[in-house]
Amino acid sequence: MHSSMKNILALAIYAGEIMLKNGAETYRVEDTIIRICHAYNIPYVESFVTPTGIFVSVDNKNNDTEAFTFIKRIQFRSIDLNKISQVNNFSRKLATSYLSVEEGMNILKSIDTLPKYPRMLKIIGAGFASSFFGLLLGATYNDFFSSFFIALIIYIAVSFVDRLHSNLFIQNFIGGAIAALLAILSVNINLGINIDKIIISSIMILVPGVAITNAIRDYISGELLSGVARSAEAIIVAVSIAVGVGAVMNTWIYIFGGI
Amino acid sequence: MFLQFIFSFLSTLGFAILFNIPKKAIIKASIVGGTGWIAYVYSNEKFHSLIVASFIGACIVAIISEIFARKFKETVTVFIIPGIIPLVPGAGMYYTMLAVIKKDFDKFATIGSETMFVAGGIATAILIVSSITRMIFQSKENKKQKI
Numbered sequence: 001m002h003s004s005m006k007n008i009l010a011l012a013i014y015a016g017e018i019m020l021k022n023g024a025e026t027y028r029v030e031d032t033i034i035r036i037c038h039a040y041n042i043p044y045v046e047s048f049v050t051p052t053g054i055f056v057s058v059d060n061k062n063n064d065t066e067a068f069t070f071i072k073r074i075q076f077r078s079i080d081l082n083k084i085s086q087v088n089n090f091s092r093k094l095a096t097s098y099l100s101v102e103e104g105m106n107i108l109k110s111i112d113t114l115p116k117y118p119r120m121l122k123i124i125g126a127g128f129a130s131s132f133f134g135l136l137l138g139a140t141y142n143d144f145f146s147s148f149f150i151a152l153i154i155y156i157a158v159s160f161v162d163r164l165h166s167n168l169f170i171q172n173f174i175g176g177a178i179a180a181l182l183a184i185l186s187v188n189i190n191l192g193i194n195i196d197k198i199i200i201s202s203i204m205i206l207v208p209g210v211a212i213t214n215a216i217r218d219y220i221s222g223e224l225l226s227g228v229a230r231s232a233e234a235i236i237v238a239v240s241i242a243v244g245v246g247a248v249m250n251t252w253i254y255i256f257g258g259i
Numbered sequence: 260m261f262l263q264f265i266f267s268f269l270s271t272l273g274f275a276i277l278f279n280i281p282k283k284a285i286i287k288a289s290i291v292g293g294t295g296w297i298a299y300v301y302s303n304e305k306f307h308s309l310i311v312a313s314f315i316g317a318c319i320v321a322i323i324s325e326i327f328a329r330k331f332k333e334t335v336t337v338f339i340i341p342g343i344i345p346l347v348p349g350a351g352m353y354y355t356m357l358a359v360i361k362k363d364f365d366k367f368a369t370i371g372s373e374t375m376f377v378a379g380g381i382a383t384a385i386l387i388v389s390s391i392t393r394m395i396f397q398s399k400e401n402k403k404q405k406i
Contacts, residue, residue: 028336124273130270136270217386219386
């Protein structure tokens with residue numbers, strides 16, 4: 001009984017870790033952990049999740065066994081909605097049909113190592129996302145092409161910097177700076193026409209839309225702490241993009257006296 | 260209008276790939292994004308207010324996402340996050356920053372506050388829709404328990 005409760009807790013924590021690492025809202029993570037523990041008939045579960053860590057306590061309400069508490073620190077977060085959806089389906093499946101803890105662990109492991117879309121496809125996706133967003137804003141077809149290529153370069157650069165385990169500020173600063181620099185260059189070589197539309201559409205892939213949406217969804221569910229944490233994250237990202245773009249534009253104006 | 264739908268559809272598709280959403284949900288999420296944008300453009304023409312338009316657009320995105328999520332048994336986030344992206348006030352943020360660089364603080368105040376309100380409008384739209392759907396499902400469950 002002792003070891004099995006520990007294993008169940010490990011399973012629940014692992015599920016929570018996968019979700020949180022890939023950008024799930026905290027209330028959903030708490031929900032999943034509690035649902036998994038209940039599926040294995042643990043009577044007392046309490047979980048507390050913030051964007052940077054998971055705390056779970058379980059107890060089987062016997063006087064002769066001790067309660068377990070686990071803490072899991074989450075350091076790097078990215079966005080992978082596929083894994084969140086898979087873990088969610090897994091926890092729903094647990095509630096309706098019985099799975100042994102080992103089987104569950106194996107399923108979670110296979111979810112955790114699920115491949116993302118190929119890198120090439122993601123790069124082209126970034127280009128698509130930006131350039132068509134530019135068209136929505138009323139960019140010309142010249143702007144369309146330049147923002148397509150700028151977004152490709154930004155995505156490659158940011159994912160390269162990301163692999164060096166840099167922080168949020170540096171990543172978005174570099175993204176913003178590249179966007180501004182290349183946009184100015186492309187207008188100067190007469191490829192692009194509207195400099196502002198090119199910059200706006202190419203920084204779209206960095207803009208913290210997800211962080212803001214998740215922050216709000218956390219606020220609704222009463223997760224005030226993680227709501228605050230995620231809004232702070234969103235503000236940092238927005239400010240660092242602005243600093244990147246602003247620094248480059250200001251320097252350009254200072255050196256060449258105009259754009 | 261049709262061209263606008265195609266553009267926003269493809270833009271959302273790009274973001275859907277970036278966010279790694281499940282393969283079978285990509286097209287659906289892109290439809291959500293496209294429809295939200297059309298609602299945004301249409302209400303912008305009607306009411307001449309970016310804030311109202313973003314609110315309505317986000318409402319449409321959230322409603323369709325909730326329906327799709329229940330119908331296709333996916334998490335709501337899978338549809339809402341890519342769907343909301345075309346509405347995010349990236350342009351507003353950029354012009355706010357530009358105003359700061361040019362030290363034009365009047366413009367900074369007007370555009371900045373409008374951008375804040377647009378973001379707030381999107382947020383409240385999602386908030387309202389998802390709390391209402393939760394309430395509806397809760398009341399259904401309460402009825403079931405009574406029986």
